[in-house]
Amino acid sequence: MVEKVPIGYKCLNCGEVHYPKHGRCLQCKHRDFEEVELPSEGSLVTYTILKAPPTGIDKSSLILGIIDLGEVRYTGQLELEPEDVQLGMKLKAVWRKVRVIDGKSVSGFVWTHP
Amino acid sequence: MSVDEEMLRPPQNKINPENTPYPSKFINLADGTKMVVRQINRDEVKQVIPLFYDIVKLTDFQYYDIVGARILGELLAYINYRVHDEYVILGQDGNTGEVLGLVNSRLTVNPKVGISLHTMTFKRGLRVGAHLFVAKMENHFLLGNEEVYIVAESPIGFRRWMEELRLEPRPEVEHELGGVPSYCLTKENWEGYVVPERLFGERPVPEELLGNCNSNILLPEDVVFQITRKTKEEWFNA
Amino acid sequence: MRDVAIIGVGMGRRWGRYEGSLIEMMAEASLDAIEDADTDQIDALFVANMGAGRINNQTALGSALIDYLNLFPAVGASIENGPASGGTAARIGYMAIASGIHDCVMVTGGEKMRVAPGPVVTDFIATMSHPQAEYIYGITFPALGAMLARIYFNKYGVTSEDLARIAIKNHTNGLKNPHAHIQQKITMEGILTSREAKINNPIIADPLHLYDMCPVTDGAASIIMCSMEKAQEISEKPLIRLAGTGQGMDTMAVHEREDPTFLKAVTHASDQAFSMAELKRENIDFAEVHNAFEILELAELESAGFFERGKAHLAVRNGETEIFGRFPVNPSGGLKARGHPVGATGVAQLCELVWQLRGEAGERQIPNNPKHAYAVNFGGFGNNVVVTILSRV
Numbered sequence: 005m006v007e008k009v010p011i012g013y014k015c016l017n018c019g020e021v022h023y024p025k026h027g028r029c030l031q032c033k034h035r036d037f038e039e040v041e042l043p044s045e046g047s048l049v050t051y052t053i054l055k056a057p058p059t060g061i062d063k064s065s066l067i068l069g070i071i072d073l074g075e076v077r078y079t080g081q082l083e084l085e086p087e088d089v090q091l092g093m094k095l096k097a098v099w100r101k102v103r104v105i106d107g108k109s110v111s112g113f114v115w116t117h118p
Numbered sequence: 119m120s121v122d123e124e125m126l127r128p129p130q131n132k133i134n135p136e137n138t139p140y141p142s143k144f145i146n147l148a149d150g151t152k153m154v155v156r157q158i159n160r161d162e163v164k165q166v167i168p169l170f171y172d173i174v175k176l177t178d179f180q181y182y183d184i185v186g187a188r189i190l191g192e193l194l195a196y197i198n199y200r201v202h203d204e205y206v207i208l209g210q211d212g213n214t215g216e217v218l219g220l221v222n223s224r225l226t227v228n229p230k231v232g233i234s235l236h237t238m239t240f241k242r243g244l245r246v247g248a249h250l251f252v253a254k255m256e257n258h259f260l261l262g263n264e265e266v267y268i269v270a271e272s273p274i275g276f277r278r279w280m281e282e283l284r285l286e287p288r289p290e291v292e293h294e295l296g297g298v299p300s301y302c303l304t305k306e307n308w309e310g311y312v313v314p315e316r317l318f319g320e321r322p323v324p325e326e327l328l329g330n331c332n333s334n335i336l337l338p339e340d341v342v343f344q345i346t347r348k349t350k351e352e353w354f355n356a
Numbered sequence: 357m358r359d360v361a362i363i364g365v366g367m368g369r370r371w372g373r374y375e376g377s378l379i380e381m382m383a384e385a386s387l388d389a390i391e392d393a394d395t396d397q398i399d400a401l402f403v404a405n406m407g408a409g410r411i412n413n414q415t416a417l418g419s420a421l422i423d424y425l426n427l428f429p430a431v432g433a434s435i436e437n438g439p440a441s442g443g444t445a446a447r448i449g450y451m452a453i454a455s456g457i458h459d460c461v462m463v464t465g466g467e468k469m470r471v472a473p474g475p476v477v478t479d480f481i482a483t484m485s486h487p488q489a490e491y492i493y494g495i496t497f498p499a500l501g502a503m504l505a506r507i508y509f510n511k512y513g514v515t516s517e518d519l520a521r522i523a524i525k526n527h528t529n530g531l532k533n534p535h536a537h538i539q540q541k542i543t544m545e546g547i548l549t550s551r552e553a554k555i556n557n558p559i560i561a562d563p564l565h566l567y568d569m570c571p572v573t574d575g576a577a578s579i580i581m582c583s584m585e586k587a588q589e590i591s592e593k594p595l596i597r598l599a600g601t602g603q604g605m606d607t608m609a610v611h612e613r614e615d616p617t618f619l620k621a622v623t624h625a626s627d628q629a630f631s632m633a634e635l636k637r638e639n640i641d642f643a644e645v646h647n648a649f650e651i652l653e654l655a656e657l658e659s660a661g662f663f664e665r666g667k668a669h670l671a672v673r674n675g676e677t678e679i680f681g682r683f684p685v686n687p688s689g690g691l692k693a694r695g696h697p698v699g700a701t702g703v704a705q706l707c708e709l710v711w712q713l714r715g716e717a718g719e720r721q722i723p724n725n726p727k728h729a730y731a732v733n734f735g736g737f738g739n740n741v742v743v744t745i746l747s748r749v
């Protein structure tokens with residue numbers, strides 16, 4: 005199986021890469037995009053260790069962060085020990101179940117040691 | 119045979135025969151109050167009892183009525199020598215002597231196992247109950263218990279003790295408060311987690327604070343308001 | 357366009373937990389505003405609410421409140437714009453009067469949130485976040501606040517102690533506000549520097565603690581606006597003019613903003629409101645800002661242009677934002693102490709501005725007859741922001 009990698013949406017007119025998806029380019033309002041593979045490694049911009057997660061998260065503590073992939077940033081869960089988390093650290097994306105919403109389990113990117 | 123008082127009284131407290139009281143301490147609360155935490159004797163318990171006459175009427179408010187009624191019964195049993203090795207610890211405002219919360223417990227199911235009775239906060243929102251509960255656990259372990267059985271009657275109690283203190287389930291144990299699922303605080307968890315993370319307070323208590331509390335067990339003017347934020351009048355007339 | 361005045365304000369009983377229905381709670385605030393304005397001749401009602409459809413199983417609140425209070429023949433609608441619903445509804449009310457379509461408009465905001473357990477309420481608020489890029493990961497608003505705070509700490513040297521200082525200031529103000537949900541003194545020792553602060557003030561979303569965040573509150577607030585011409589005719593109170601309104605937008609996903617500490621929407625909304633009011637920052641005597649998290653009090657004051665970027669915490673350290681300081685902020689206690697029933701907050705901010713400008717704020721009155729006041733109502737996590745400037749005529 006091929007590993008899932010983070011995807012960005014590149015404007016076919018001006019080349020701006022977006023994440024998440026928009027219906028019109030944030031730079032030039034063009035409507036056509038192509039999906040481009042982004043590097044699956046990035047660096048941690050900010051994070052929190054959340055002690056009060058919402059419904060659908062079956063844990064008492066959850067680490068969330070924003071990861072810089074160069075052209076765009078991603079928000080996601082971090083799979084790390086709380087004491088290992090550091091601003092600027094390198095992280096790698098893996099595809100995991102992240103939450104249960106309306107009884108269905110939902111997958112997304114989880115960031116961990118490369 | 120005539121039934122005399124001695125026959126009705128419980129046997130001597132085995133693991134604390136001298137009745138050494140819990141060593142008093144004080145805790146800083148969020149509002150700056152220095153809360154004095156100390157064990158109280160039978161005469162002092164008598165002074166606190168009237169608080170519960172209002173509390174037992176707090177129906178539909180986070181189980182204050184049932185917990186209040188049970189505490190009232192236990193305190194009456196205690197002052198009349200009808201319960202074995204119970205102790206009562208009070209949290210008081212060190213400046214005014216005002217009563218902020220109360221916990222009680224029994225030392226021995228057997229000498230190794232203590233049994234937690236109740237915890238009640240008279241002034242909400244300051245984590246008084248969380249601090250006092252840990253203080254009563256401290257007394258169990260100071261006096262040589264190796265584990266303590268605990269049950270919860272309210273959801274907030276469950277969150278505070280079972281979840282926050284990471285207690286172990288002991289469904290096979292019949293706690294004396296009835297057949298509700300029992301949990302246990304083990305010595306290992308006590309030493310490994312609760313003491314470093316959740317046990318607070320300083321000793322000795324400055325003479326002045328202790329003096330204020332000893333000489334003055336001040337009951338809140340309107341305990342119903344302190345608990346529910348509605349005055350006694352509003353609450354009981356609604 | 358016509359000038360518009362606020363002639364009546366009201367907030368019902370003290371915020372916190374409300375036993376009755378959402379409509380009853382909003383009715384109490386509305387009747388207070390009617391009493392204050394001394395008129396019930398209302399042409400339109402805009403109800404501000406975020407989530408009754410989800411958490412109270414009721415929609416179309418505008419119709420419901422008109423029916424309940426017999427405001428007929430007034431017409432109405434509900435306005436939903438997240439936590440900025442209140443400010444937005446007031447802005448729409450302003451437009452309705454300024455354009456000449458209506459003469460007299462009531463705006464009532466309300467939210468009954470203490471109906472569900474914490475994780476459910478947290479989830480309801482989080483439905484404002486980006487569904488695919490944020491929500492599915494379990495992003496909550498406290499988490500977004502915490503991630504912003506961490507950047508602030510790192511970039512500008514703001515500390516937990518600075519946030520605690522803001523909380524203490526807001527709790528102090530809340531103690532003087534009879535409407536405030538939280539009326540409790542807190543001290544630095546009790547919430548931060550003592551060992552037991554760990555229990556008293558636990559971490560909720562690292563680095564933010566319980567006392568860095570607003571509580572979950574039931575509450576309602578209401579204002580009545582009319583044309584200045586009519587206000588001059590019927591109102592006996594000091595006239596309060598809605599001098600400026602502005603609204604600004606930003607990307608929905610926080611990570612798409614180049615610098616997350618810069619709240620572009622606050623800047624845009626403020627610039628519009630100031631230019632409309634023909635006022636400068638230094639003309640403003642005090643502000644109510646949307647401190648759902650204390651870090652936002654700093655970020656909004658900076659993005660609004662009252663302080664240089666990364667400098668507002670220094671003013672807090674000097675006591676400048678206290679009621680008797682150079683530039684009082686959140687004399688009501690803000691969202692921290694008054695509480696944050698999301699749909700009601702923007703309206704309640706305007707109630708506070710009016711009371712202060714009229715000199716009716718009691719113990720928390722700002723001295724020296726304030727004349728110009730500013731409110732920022734922050735929706736989403738800063739992607740939709742409404743600013744209002746009021747002036748005593």
Ligand SMILES: CC(C)(COP(=O)(O)OP(=O)(O)OC[C@H]1O[C@@H](n2cnc3c(N)ncnc32)[C@H](O)[C@@H]1OP(=O)(O)O)[C@@H](O)C(=O)NCCC(=O)NCCS
Pocket residue numbers: 180181182185236237238239240241242243244245246247248249269270271272274275276277278347540
């Ligand atoms: C269980 C108990 C002892 C816990 O007391 P405590 O640690 O002092 O708790 P606090 O009063 O600080 O907090 C109580 C709740 O009120 C909330 N609260 C905070 N400020 C408040 C205020 N001003 N008014 C009302 N509630 C407030 C808190 O958020 C907390 O809820 P949360 O834990 O869900 O966040 C106390 O709630 C109590 O006496 N309950 C009744 C008896 C009972 O249930 N005993 C336990 C049986 S097992």
Ligand SMILES: [Zn+2]
Pocket residue numbers: 015016017018019020029030031032033034
């Ligand atoms: Zn483009």
